[in-house]
Amino acid sequence: MSAPLTLKDFKSDQEVRWCPGCGDYAILSAMQKALADLGVSRENTVFVSGIGCSSRFPYYMNTYGFHSIHGRAPAVATGVKCANPELDVWVITGDGDGLSIGLGQLVHAIRRNLDFKIILFNNRIYGLTKGQYSPTSETGKVTKSTPDGSLDQPLNPLTVALASGATFVARCVDADVKHMQEVIARAAAHRGTAFVEVYQDCNVYNHHAFEYATDKKQRPDHLLYLEHGKPMVFGAGSDRGIRLDGLRPVVEKLDNGNQDGLLKHDESVHDPTLAMFLARMKHPEFPEPVGVLRAVSAPTYERRLMAQVQAAVEKRGNGDLDDLFNSGDVWDAK
Amino acid sequence: MSAPLTLKDFKSDQEVRWCPGCGDYAILSAMQKALADLGVSRENTVFVSGIGCSSRFPYYMNTYGFHSIHGRAPAVATGVKCANPELDVWVITGDGDGLSIGLGQLVHAIRRNLDFKIILFNNRIYGLTKGQYSPTSETGKVTKSTPDGSLDQPLNPLTVALASGATFVARCVDADVKHMQEVIARAAAHRGTAFVEVYQDCNVYNHHAFEYATDKKQRPDHLLYLEHGKPMVFGAGSDRGIRLDGLRPVVEKLDNGNQDGLLKHDESVHDPTLAMFLARMKHPEFPEPVGVLRAVSAPTYERRLMAQVQAAVEKRGNGDLDDLFNSGDVWDAK
Amino acid sequence: MKNPDTLEEAPAIDDSRIRLVDRVAIRFAGDSGDGMQLAGTQFTNTSAIFGNDVSTLPDFPAEIRAPAGTLAGVSGFQIQISSDDIFTPGDRIDALIAMNPAALKANLADLAGGGILIVNSDEFTPANLKRAGYAENPLESDLLADYRVHQIPITTHTVEAVKEAGLGSKESARCRNFYALGLVFWLYDRPLETTQNWIRRKFGKREDIARANELALHAGYNFGETAEMFALRYRVEPAKLPPGRYRNLTGNQALAIGLVAATRLAKKTLFYGSYPITPASDILHVLAGYKHFDVRTFQAEDEIAAVCSTIGAAYAGAIGVTASSGPGIALKQEAIGLAVMTELPIIVIDVQRGGPSTGLPTKTEQADLWQAIVGRNGECPVAVIAPMSPADCFEAAIEAVRIATRFMLPVMILSDGYIANSAEPWRVVKAADLAPIEIRHATNGGDFKPYQRDDHGSRPWAIPGTPGLEHRVGGLEKAAITGNVSYDPDNHQRMINQRADKIDRIAHEVPPQAVFGDTTGDLLIVTWGGTYGAARTATQRLQAQGASVSHAHLRWMNPFPANLGEVLGSFKHVLVCELNMGQLQTLIRGRYALDAEGLHKVKGRPFMVSEIVDAAERVLKAPSKSTGTHKSNGGVA
Amino acid sequence: MKNPDTLEEAPAIDDSRIRLVDRVAIRFAGDSGDGMQLAGTQFTNTSAIFGNDVSTLPDFPAEIRAPAGTLAGVSGFQIQISSDDIFTPGDRIDALIAMNPAALKANLADLAGGGILIVNSDEFTPANLKRAGYAENPLESDLLADYRVHQIPITTHTVEAVKEAGLGSKESARCRNFYALGLVFWLYDRPLETTQNWIRRKFGKREDIARANELALHAGYNFGETAEMFALRYRVEPAKLPPGRYRNLTGNQALAIGLVAATRLAKKTLFYGSYPITPASDILHVLAGYKHFDVRTFQAEDEIAAVCSTIGAAYAGAIGVTASSGPGIALKQEAIGLAVMTELPIIVIDVQRGGPSTGLPTKTEQADLWQAIVGRNGECPVAVIAPMSPADCFEAAIEAVRIATRFMLPVMILSDGYIANSAEPWRVVKAADLAPIEIRHATNGGDFKPYQRDDHGSRPWAIPGTPGLEHRVGGLEKAAITGNVSYDPDNHQRMINQRADKIDRIAHEVPPQAVFGDTTGDLLIVTWGGTYGAARTATQRLQAQGASVSHAHLRWMNPFPANLGEVLGSFKHVLVCELNMGQLQTLIRGRYALDAEGLHKVKGRPFMVSEIVDAAERVLKAPSKSTGTHKSNGGVA
Ligand SMILES: Cc1ncc(C[n+]2csc(CCOP(=O)(O)OP(=O)(O)O)c2C)c(N)n1
Ligand SMILES: Cc1ncc(C[n+]2csc(CCOP(=O)(O)OP(=O)(O)O)c2C)c(N)n1
Ligand code: SF4
Ligand code: SF4
Ligand SMILES: [Mg+2]
Numbered sequence A, B: 001m002s003a004p005l006t007l008k009d010f011k012s013d014q015e016v017r018w019c020p021g022c023g024d025y026a027i028l029s030a031m032q033k034a035l036a037d038l039g040v041s042r043e044n045t046v047f048v049s050g051i052g053c054s055s056r057f058p059y060y061m062n063t064y065g066f067h068s069i070h071g072r073a074p075a076v077a078t079g080v081k082c083a084n085p086e087l088d089v090w091v092i093t094g095d096g097d098g099l100s101i102g103l104g105q106l107v108h109a110i111r112r113n114l115d116f117k118i119i120l121f122n123n124r125i126y127g128l129t130k131g132q133y134s135p136t137s138e139t140g141k142v143t144k145s146t147p148d149g150s151l152d153q154p155l156n157p158l159t160v161a162l163a164s165g166a167t168f169v170a171r172c173v174d175a176d177v178k179h180m181q182e183v184i185a186r187a188a189a190h191r192g193t194a195f196v197e198v199y200q201d202c203n204v205y206n207h208h209a210f211e212y213a214t215d216k217k218q219r220p221d222h223l224l225y226l227e228h229g230k231p232m233v234f235g236a237g238s239d240r241g242i243r244l245d246g247l248r249p250v251v252e253k254l255d256n257g258n259q260d261g262l263l264k265h266d267e268s269v270h271d272p273t274l275a276m277f278l279a280r281m282k283h284p285e286f287p288e289p290v291g292v293l294r295a296v297s298a299p300t301y302e303r304r305l306m307a308q309v310q311a312a313v314e315k316r317g318n319g320d321l322d323d324l325f326n327s328g329d330v331w332d333a334k
Numbered sequence C, D: 001m002k003n004p005d006t007l008e009e010a011p012a013i014d015d016s017r018i019r020l021v022d023r024v025a026i027r028f029a030g031d032s033g034d035g036m037q038l039a040g041t042q043f044t045n046t047s048a049i050f051g052n053d054v055s056t057l058p059d060f061p062a063e064i065r066a067p068a069g070t071l072a073g074v075s076g077f078q079i080q081i082s083s084d085d086i087f088t089p090g091d092r093i094d095a096l097i098a099m100n101p102a103a104l105k106a107n108l109a110d111l112a113g114g115g116i117l118i119v120n121s122d123e124f125t126p127a128n129l130k131r132a133g134y135a136e137n138p139l140e141s142d143l144l145a146d147y148r149v150h151q152i153p154i155t156t157h158t159v160e161a162v163k164e165a166g167l168g169s170k171e172s173a174r175c176r177n178f179y180a181l182g183l184v185f186w187l188y189d190r191p192l193e194t195t196q197n198w199i200r201r202k203f204g205k206r207e208d209i210a211r212a213n214e215l216a217l218h219a220g221y222n223f224g225e226t227a228e229m230f231a232l233r234y235r236v237e238p239a240k241l242p243p244g245r246y247r248n249l250t251g252n253q254a255l256a257i258g259l260v261a262a263t264r265l266a267k268k269t270l271f272y273g274s275y276p277i278t279p280a281s282d283i284l285h286v287l288a289g290y291k292h293f294d295v296r297t298f299q300a301e302d303e304i305a306a307v308c309s310t311i312g313a314a315y316a317g318a319i320g321v322t323a324s325s326g327p328g329i330a331l332k333q334e335a336i337g338l339a340v341m342t343e344l345p346i347i348v349i350d351v352q353r354g355g356p357s358t359g360l361p362t363k364t365e366q367a368d369l370w371q372a373i374v375g376r377n378g379e380c381p382v383a384v385i386a387p388m389s390p391a392d393c394f395e396a397a398i399e400a401v402r403i404a405t406r407f408m409l410p411v412m413i414l415s416d417g418y419i420a421n422s423a424e425p426w427r428v429v430k431a432a433d434l435a436p437i438e439i440r441h442a443t444n445g446g447d448f449k450p451y452q453r454d455d456h457g458s459r460p461w462a463i464p465g466t467p468g469l470e471h472r473v474g475g476l477e478k479a480a481i482t483g484n485v486s487y488d489p490d491n492h493q494r495m496i497n498q499r500a501d502k503i504d505r506i507a508h509e510v511p512p513q514a515v516f517g518d519t520t521g522d523l524l525i526v527t528w529g530g531t532y533g534a535a536r537t538a539t540q541r542l543q544a545q546g547a548s549v550s551h552a553h554l555r556w557m558n559p560f561p562a563n564l565g566e567v568l569g570s571f572k573h574v575l576v577c578e579l580n581m582g583q584l585q586t587l588i589r590g591r592y593a594l595d596a597e598g599l600h601k602v603k604g605r606p607f608m609v610s611e612i613v614d615a616a617e618r619v620l621k622a623p624s625k626s627t628g629t630h631k632s633n634g635g636v637a
C-alpha cells in the first residue's frame, strides 16, 4: 500500500476562485482534511455539484468531479450511484441550487435514501449571480431583486430534509472547522443519504448573515452542540438547557449546573418529531442546534436495486440474448 | 341580484370523462355543491390544474379554467393572483403532478402564502399514464414500472405542506362528500394558501388503496375527525382517543367515555409541531386525521406585493413615463 | 352449441366459398372498454404466425376511459395482412367491425365502398345512438347502402354462448370481443390455435374466464360457418418472407430489446432513467422486466432528473438511456447540452406525438425533428437517428449505442407514436451474429488529459474508480486537451468546431444514402421515420405505372449521409413527405440550397399511400422545379 | 498638490498640444477588484454628455472574484467615442490602461501599433508577474517597443494624493481607478464635472471616501497636465447627433424602460416573472425599482415557474414578461408551447450568452436563434424580434408587446450579452409621441367562442372576472371556434395552420426589409441582432472603397419581412454574418433555396469590422456564387 493521503493530496491543480474571505474556503479545507483523515481513496470519490459559487467546489478537489447544471446534482449523483454503487459520492449544492430550482431533485433523492452525502452551503443569498435573495433569506430581505424587501417565508433546509424522510441530518458552521470535520466524518460513515447544512458566509453579498453563530464570542450562547444521549446544554458556561413543555421546547437557566429534566438528545429515534422540532429552533428565541440531528438506518436505494437485479438473475438466470429474442409468439418462415 | 347559483350552474357543458367509479366524480360534485353554497360568482372563480386525470377537473367546472402543463399549476396560479388578486383561485393537482414533477412549484407557492386553494387528489398512482407508482405509493408497490416493487419511501403530502410553512392544511376522503364539502368551505374561507389532500380512489389502477378510510364500516376506526378545541376521539362508539406520551401520540381506549387527559386539537397554534405530528399518524398504527390540521393567519404574498406597489406610488408618485425617460444623466444635442 | 373442446381443429373448409386475395385491411372498433386492442393484437399475431406480412395501426383515446358509447371513447385497431411485403396498415379498410354506434360513426369513412361491415346490433339502442350523435338509426337508413352490412346481436350471442362457464351477466358480455374475433377468424380463414393458447396462458388462474372466452371465440367462428350470412370468405396466403424465425414486435418493444442487446454487445450495464409519458412509457415497462440482464430502471421524479441520472450513469460507465415524448424532451434539452459539453455517451429517445404543448398525446406526428437537431441553447449538436418501422427500432437502438460510445456524444432516437405502438414481424437474429460494440475506457497512463481526442475525434471515457484518472467535467466551456474551464476566445471556437466535427465524422461511419429505384430521374421522394411504409408503397405503385420516381428514406437525420447532396441533385424534383409542416424539407433546402418541395400533414395519422401518390403526380405534372412556396418558419407551406 | 476644490473648472488648455481626431477607442483593464467597469462607465457618460457618439464593450470574468492578479480575474471595459455616428466599440484600441501585469497580458494584442499604453508600474512586482504568467518583466523587455508606453506608479501617486481624506491605506489605494480615470480625462480633454457629480451623489454619506475619490481624480488629471510625459492630447468633437435630449442606456436598461412604456401605452399592468441568470438578471433588478409604475416583479423558484407565472398573468389580463439566457430559455420551452396553444400574449426575453450548456456565461453569442424559432416540441411557432443595439431594445420591447397582444401569441426578444451590457446614447422620446397599444378584451356578448378569430386571425383575450365569458383553456389541441378539447384530425391540421398563419400575417405588419446602399449589386451583407454595428461600419468602409456592397439588417427573425426574398434575390452574393455557426444562414437558405454564404464566429466576442470587410472581399473575389460548403447541421461551415 502507498503512503496515506494528506490534505494536500486532495487539492486539485486548479486555482481556487472564490472571493477572498468567502466561507467556502473553510468548507473546502475541512473536506480535504476530513477525507484525508478518513483514508478514502481519490479514485473512488466523486463530487457532484450544481451551479453557484458553492458548486465550483469539485474543481478544487483532486478526485473525480462533475460540475453539472443548476439544481440537478442529486439527479446526476443518482445515476452515478445506480451505475456504480461502490463509489463514494458527495453532492455539493447551495441554498439556491438545492432549495430553489433543485428542490424537487433534492427531496426525491433524499426520500430514496441513495447512499450519497449532500452538503448544502447555506449563505442565504445567490452568490454567483451577484446577490439576489434565496429561499433561505429572511422575509423582508433587501437585495438587488427585492429593493423593497422580499415577501416569501424562508425554507428551513433541515425541515425540508426531514420532511423528505432523510435518514441522516446535520448542521455545522463554516467558522468551526474542527466540528465541521467531525460532522463530515459522521456523514461519510452513514449508509444512506446524509444531509448536512453548513452556515456559510458570503462576505460580498450577505456578510455576517450568521454572525451570531460564527462569532467566537457569541457562538456558545447561540449554538446548541448536539451530542447523542446527552442533555441539551448550551451557553458560555454551559449554564442553560432545553426542556420540553408539552410539544414545545423551553430554554431554562440551569440551577447550579443541575441538568435534571433537560431534554436528552437522541439522534437514532426513528420517529422524526424530535429532530423536526430541533430543526425549528431558531435564533434569537433559541440556540440553534449543530451536529447530528438524526441518524437512523434504513436500506439504501441502490442496494435494494441491486438486490432486485440479483433476485431476477437467481430466478430467471443471467439474461440470455437469444432467449430474449426468441421469447413471445415466434414462428418460422421457410 | 340574480337568483343564487346552484350546483348545476357550476357544471360545464363538457362531458365528464373519468372512468366510471372514479373518486374524482365525488370531488367534482362536492366542489360544485360547496361553491354553490358559498355563493361565489362563476366569473370570479378560476380553476388551474396541471396534467393527470385529476387535472381534467377544470373542464367540468363552469368557471374560468386553465388546464396547464404537468406540475406547474401553482406557478400559473401565482401569475393569475399577482395580476388580479381579487380572483378566487383553485389549484387542482394529483399526487404525481403536485409531488413528483411539480414539487418545487408546490412548495414554493405554499411558502409564499399566495391566496389560493390547492386540492391534491391523492390516489397513490399515476392514473392518466396508466398506472405507474407515484410519490405517495407505499414502498414495495408493484406497478407497470416496478414489477419487483418500488424502492422509494413515500412522501406525506401534509408533511410536505407543513414543512413548506402552509398556513392551512386539511385532509378529507372522496367517500365522505359532506365532510369534503365542509373542508372545501373552510379552505375557501382561509386567506392564504390552503392545502387540502383528498384520498381518492383510482378504481382502475389502484382500487381500494384507501378502503380502510372510505369503507363505511371501517371508517370510524381508521379516521380521526379533527375538531378545533375538542379532544381527539375516534372509533365506532367514540371509544378511543389520542394521548401524548413525551413527543409521541398514543392510542388510548377510553374508560367509560372519559376523555380527560386526551390531546385537544388546536388548529390555530402557530408552532406547527402538533400539526406535523398529526400528519404523521398513519394507518394501521393510528387513525388518520381528517379535517383541518392547521389554520393560522399570515399576510398573503399578493397583498404584500400590492402594498409595496402602493407604498412606491405614495413615495414617488404614480409613475410618469416622461420622468422615467429623462432620469439619469441626460444631455442635449443641438 | 357444440362443445369447443371437440373443436380444437378448425372445421373442414368449404373451399368453394374461399377467395384468395393478396392483402386485406381490417379494423376492429368499439368502446375503450370493448377490448378492441386485444382483438386486433390477436388477429395480428395469428396472421403473423400464419406467415403473412402484417402492419398495424392502433388508435385509442387520450382518456383512460372516456364515457361509454361516446365518440371520444372509441378505440380502434387496424391491421393489414398480406402475402407480399407490405409497409403500411392500409389507406382504406376492407372490413370494419363496429361494436357500437360511436365506433361506426368514427370509422365508416375509412371503409372502402363495397366493404364488409359487421355491427353489433345489440348496441344500437336509442341511448347509444344519441351518445354517438346519430339522429336516426343508420342501420335503418340508407347511409350504409354502399356496404355489405352484417347486423349481428353479438352481445346476445356471446352471453348465450358462454353461459356454461358460469360467469355473471356483465362478465359474460365482456367476452364479446372474442366472439367478434372468432367471427373474423372464420371470415379470413385463420386458425384459432394461437388465440386459444394465449387465453390459456393469460387466464390460467381463472378457469371460468378462460373457458368463457374460448366459448365466445368458437361461437363467433361457428356463427360464420353456419349462419350463411357471408357469401364469401377470404384467404391471404403466407408471404414469402426471407426464411427464418419471426416474431411480432412493436416499436417500443423493439427499442427495449435492442437496448438490452446493445448493452450486452458492449459488455456494459444498461441504466434507464425515465419519467412516464405517452407514448414512451412502455419502454420503461418492458425494460423493468429485464432485471436479469442487469438492466437498472429508474422512474425519476421528472424528465430533468431522468436525463440527469442518465448522464450521471454514463459518467460512471454505464450505457445511459432516457426516453420521453415531445413535452418531456423539451424539458431535457438543457441537460442534453450538458452531455454535449461533457462529451458523454447517452441515448435520448423521443417518441413523438401530436404537438405543440400537450397536443394530442395518443396520436402520431413527426414534428420534433427541429427540436431534436437544433432545439437547444448554443451550438449544441447531437446525432439523431430515426427508425423507419417498428422492427427497425431494434437495429436503431444498437446503432445509437455504437455511435454514442464511439463518438462520445448524445444520440437521439426519433421514434413516433405510430412506430411505437404498431407491430410488424421482426426476423429474430442470433446474438452471436451481432457485431460487438467495442468500448475502450481510458486506463491509467501517466499524464491523463480528459479532452485529448482519439482518431474519431472523441475524448477518452474515463470512469470513476480508475486510479490516476481523477478529473473534473462540467457545463462551462472546456479547454482543449486538459478539460479545465476556459473562457479563452480561440479555445471556444476550437471546441465548437471539434464538437461539430464529431458529427461530421459520423456521416462517414453510417451507410451512404440508398435509393429505391433509379438513382436519377424525374422525382425523388424523400422520407424519414415512420413515413417509410406509405412512401415505399407509393413509389412501387408509381413505378408500376411507369413514372420516373425513386425513393430515398433517411435514417440518420444528423448528420445526413455523406452522399445525400449528390443523391438529391440527380433528380429533377425532390419531394419531402413528412408528418409536420416542412422540417426536413427546410433542413435539406438549407443544407443543399436546393428547391425541395414538401408534402405535409399534421392530422395525428400516418400518410395514406394515395396521398403520396397524388402529391407525386402533381409534382411530376409541374413544368419544372417550382419556386419555393415557403412561408415563415412557423408555417412552412 | 493643488486643492481640488479650486479646480472645479478644467484648467486652461494648452491648445497646441491637442490634436483633433474623429474617433478614439480606449480600454481600461485591471483586476476585477480594480473598479475598471466604473472607470469605463464614467468615461462613457462624460463623453456622451460631452456630445460624442459612444459605443462600449464591458468584459468581465464569470467568477465573482477570481484570484487577484490572475488572467482569470482580468476585467476590461472598452469605449469608442466619435464625432460621427459609430456602431461598434472599435476593432483595435488606441489606448490601453493596464492596472497590472495580467491586464497587460490579456489585452495587449488588441492595442494598435503605436498606441498609448499606460501601466500601473507599482503592480509589476515579481509575484504579480508570475501570477500573470510573465517569465520576465515586459516593462523591461522589448515586448512593448511598438507602443508609446507610460509607466506610472499609479497606486503610490493615489495613496499620496488622497492622504488628507484620512482613509486607511487599503481604502486609499482603492481610489486608483479614479486616478487613472483623471489621467485619461486629461489625455482626451474631457471635463471632470459629470464624474465629480456622480462621486458626490454616490458617496454622499461617506464624505471621506467622496473626498478621496475626488482627490484621486484630480491628481490623475493634474499629473497629465504637469508631468510632460505625454507629447500630445486628443480631442474628439461632439457628434452631430440629431438634435434632442439623450441619455446612455444599456440594452438591459432599455428593455426594462421599453417594457414599462409599452405597458403604459397598453394601459395595462406589467407582470415580470423571472429567475436570475447572467446576463439577464439586471432587467429584473431595474424593473423591481419601478413599482410606482405598478410593475409587479416576481423572482420565481426557477425558469419554469417564471414563465408559467407569466402565462398565468397574461391569462388574467396583465402584460406578462419573462427573461433568461440560453439554459433558462431551454427550460421554458415546454411552457412556451402552452402559451402558443392557449394563444396568450407573453414576452420572452433571451439574453444570449456563449453556449452550449453553461458555456461562457459572461460572453456574448448569437447561437440561440434556432432555439428561439424552432426549438420546441411540435409545430410551435412564436414571433421573434432581435434588437440591433442597446438603445434599440427600447423600441423592440414596445413592438414585441404590440405584436403579442395584437396576434395573441408569445413574442421572443433575442438580445445578447453584448447588447445587454454595453451602452449607447438613446434619444429620449416624449411619452405623448408614442403610439398607444390598443387592446380590446372580449366582453360579454351572448354566446362566447374563445377560439373565434378576428381579422388578425387572433382569438379573443377574455379575462377572468368578466361575467359570461367563463371558458377553459389548456395544452391539449383545441377545437376551432369553441376551444373545447379536440382530437379530430382535420381540426388539428386547421389549428396548426391557423397558428402559423398568425405568424405569416405579422410579416405584413412589420416594416419591409430596408437595404443600406443600392438595392441591387454584387454583395448583400445580412446580419441580425448585435452584429449590426460592425456590419454597418464594414459596409460603409467597403462602399467608400467603391465596392458594390449593401447591408440588410434583420430585426424580425420570425416572420421574415415579406419582401426579404426579393431583397436577397437582387444580389449576386449574399453573406450572412452571425456569431454562431450558420443559423440564420441555414434558415435563409431553407426558406429561399438560395446559396447564401456565411461568416461565422463563436469566440464570445462581437465581430471586428475588419473581419467582415475581409470576408466580404473574399466573397467578392470569388468568380460566381460558390457552391454550398455546408456541413451537417451540427457544424454548418
Ligand atoms: C438554468 C439556470 N438558471 C439560472 C442560472 C443562474 N444561476 C447560477 S448560480 C445561481 C444561484 C446560486 O445560488 P446558490 O445555490 O445559493 O449558490 P451560491 O452562489 O450562493 O453559492 C443562479 C440563479 C443558471 N446557471 N442556470
Ligand atoms: C412534461 C410531462 N411529463 C409527463 C407527462 C405524462 N403524465 C401525464 S399525467 C402524469 C401523472 C399523473 O399522475 P397524477 O398527478 O397522480 O394524476 P392522476 O392521473 O393520478 O389523477 C404523467 C406522468 C406529461 N403530460 N408531461
Ligand atoms: S460571492 Fe459570496 S459566496 Fe460567492 S465566492 Fe464571493 S463571497 Fe463566496
Ligand atoms: S384512471 Fe383512475 S384516476 Fe384516472 S379516471 Fe380512471 S379511475 Fe380515475
Ligand atoms: Mg447561496
Ligand SMILES: [Mg+2]
Binding pocket: B052, B094, B095, B096, B121, B122, B123, B124, B125, B126, B127, B134
Ligand atoms: Mg395520481
